[in-house]
Amino acid sequence: MVHSAVSIADVMTLELITFPIIPTPDIFLVESRLRQHQIRHLPLVDEQGQVVPVVTPHTMAAILSAIVTKVEDLQQKLTQKEGELVAANQRWQQEVAVNQQFEEELGENQHAWQLSQERLESILAFLEAVVWSFDPSIDKLLYLNSATEQVYGRSITEFLGNLRLWESVVHPEDVETYQLAHQTLLSTGAKDIDYRILRPDGAVSWIRHRAHLLTDANNTPIRIYNIAIDITQLKQVEENLKATLVEKEVLLKEIHHRVKNNLQIVSGLLHLQSVTVDEPQTRLHLSEARHRLEAMALIHKKLYGASVIGNLDVVDYIQNLAVNLLVAYQVTSDRIQLHTTIEPIPLSLDQAIPCGLIINELVSNSLKYGFPNGRSGEIHIELHRSGEDDVALIVRDNGVGLPEELDWRNTQSLGLSLVYDLATEQLDGSMFQGHSEGTAFRIVFSTATIVEAIGQQ
Numbered sequence: 001m002v003h004s005a006v007s008i009a010d011v012m013t014l015e016l017i018t019f020p021i022i023p024t025p026d027i028f029l030v031e032s033r034l035r036q037h038q039i040r041h042l043p044l045v046d047e048q049g050q051v052v053p054v055v056t057p058h059t060m061a062a063i064l065s066a067i068v069t070k071v072e073d074l075q076q077k078l079t080q081k082e083g084e085l086v087a088a089n090q091r092w093q094q095e096v097a098v099n100q101q102f103e104e105e106l107g108e109n110q111h112a113w114q115l116s117q118e119r120l121e122s123i124l125a126f127l128e129a130v131v132w133s134f135d136p137s138i139d140k141l142l143y144l145n146s147a148t149e150q151v152y153g154r155s156i157t158e159f160l161g162n163l164r165l166w167e168s169v170v171h172p173e174d175v176e177t178y179q180l181a182h183q184t185l186l187s188t189g190a191k192d193i194d195y196r197i198l199r200p201d202g203a204v205s206w207i208r209h210r211a212h213l214l215t216d217a218n219n220t221p222i223r224i225y226n227i228a229i230d231i232t233q234l235k236q237v238e239e240n241l242k243a244t245l246v247e248k249e250v251l252l253k254e255i256h257h258r259v260k261n262n263l264q265i266v267s268g269l270l271h272l273q274s275v276t277v278d279e280p281q282t283r284l285h286l287s288e289a290r291h292r293l294e295a296m297a298l299i300h301k302k303l304y305g306a307s308v309i310g311n312l313d314v315v316d317y318i319q320n321l322a323v324n325l326l327v328a329y330q331v332t333s334d335r336i337q338l339h340t341t342i343e344p345i346p347l348s349l350d351q352a353i354p355c356g357l358i359i360n361e362l363v364s365n366s367l368k369y370g371f372p373n374g375r376s377g378e379i380h381i382e383l384h385r386s387g388e389d390d391v392a393l394i395v396r397d398n399g400v401g402l403p404e405e406l407d408w409r410n411t412q413s414l415g416l417s418l419v420y421d422l423a424t425e426q427l428d429g430s431m432f433q434g435h436s437e438g439t440a441f442r443i444v445f446s447t448a449t450i451v452e453a454i455g456q457q
Contacts, residue, residue, distance in 0.1 A: 130228040153199040171196035189213040206235040295360040315342040329367045354422040361415040362395040370399025396440035
């Protein structure tokens with residue numbers, strides 16, 4: 001083929017330019033050679049000698065444009081990838097920082113846990129109590145401190161080698177109690193028991209054993225935490241206190257018995273004296289003194305016969321006291337009816353004696369002056385709580401009542417004066433006169449005084 005722009009002669013006279021065959025032609029090398037040799041049309045021949053499309057500056061520009069576009073696309077993708085890589089790197093750095101902080105905190109927590117564990121180990125090592133944990137699911141002793149040698153007289157190795165040793169050392173008389181306590185632990189999750197153990201030297205020691213059972217979500221036992229202390233000395237002190245208390249009770253009973261007898265002797269002497277006295281007023285005074293002594297003697301009699309020392313049955317005491325007064329004044333129940341409404345309030349000896357004397361005086365006055373000329377009537381005795389902290393003692397009758405002009409707070413009557421002094425001074429209470437039919441007196445005193453008095457016994 002002949003081109004008008006280039007003759008064959010022109011072509012043939014030019015220097016032959018060759019390029020090495022490469023998989024991907026170097027377009028920049030080709031373009032450089034075209035410029036160097038001022039070639040506008042460049043036919044190419046492949047390895048087989050076949051002519052391929054002619055390379056011209058136009059085709060070169062198109063190829064370069066495509067390459068530029070490709071490069072720009074690659075540049076854009078590269079920029080995008082670089083952004084993604086930067087973001088990923090930032091996230092990675094953040095994760096590294098978080099992990100580093102977590103590792104630091106974990107290290108600090110592990111260090112703190114280790115210190116706590118060491119402190120706990122130190123405390124348990126010096127504790128005079130046996131502490132151990134047990135896994136019932138695998139029948140394994142997990143922890144045991146060194147106090148076993150002090151409390152049980154046996155080493156840790158002995159207990160680790162024989163898990164049944166805990167029960168084997170229990171005193172034969174306490175084995176059943178020990179086993180029942182273990183069943184209680186499995187059913188309720190806790191046990192608290194005192195029992196005896198036999199030490200290797202044959203000595204008997206008392207142990208106070210407490211345990212707590214831990215279960216999983218399925219209520220399966222997974223841990224048993226135990227603590228045991230030696231309470232042998234405590235038990236000895238308790239036994240000594242019990243023996244001392246028994247001796248004290250015997251002594252107090254004997255005191256009450258002797259006081260009662262002595263009061264009855266004095267009462268008997270007053271009775272003998274009254275028989276020899278002709279003057280009625282003197283005989284009356286001696287009789288009243290006897291009644292007061294008998295009221296006090298009755299308290300000591302009741303305390304002597306009480307099953308619990310110092311525990312006065314106030315209901316029985318007041319009822320007996322009132323009935324004894326009816327008998328002493330030779331008053332029959334068909335003429336004077338006696339009514340008692342008594343709450344079982346605990347009274348100390350310092351409270352019971354004043355109450356008994358007050359009842360003695362007021363009931364005696366009712367029997368002597370409230371029902372003249374064989375008049376019939378009623379006498380009421382009440383003892384009950386008044387409010388939260390007070391006790392009220394009420395003695396009333398439906399007799400003729402006190403004279404209107406009588407000032408019972410400032411009277412020459414020994415009986416009423418004694419009642420007022422007992423109520424306000426010994427009971428530290430208040431005394432009021434009722435305005436109903438007959439005579440009525442109400443004495444109110446605080447239960448705090450009772451508690452204090454009982455605590456001082």
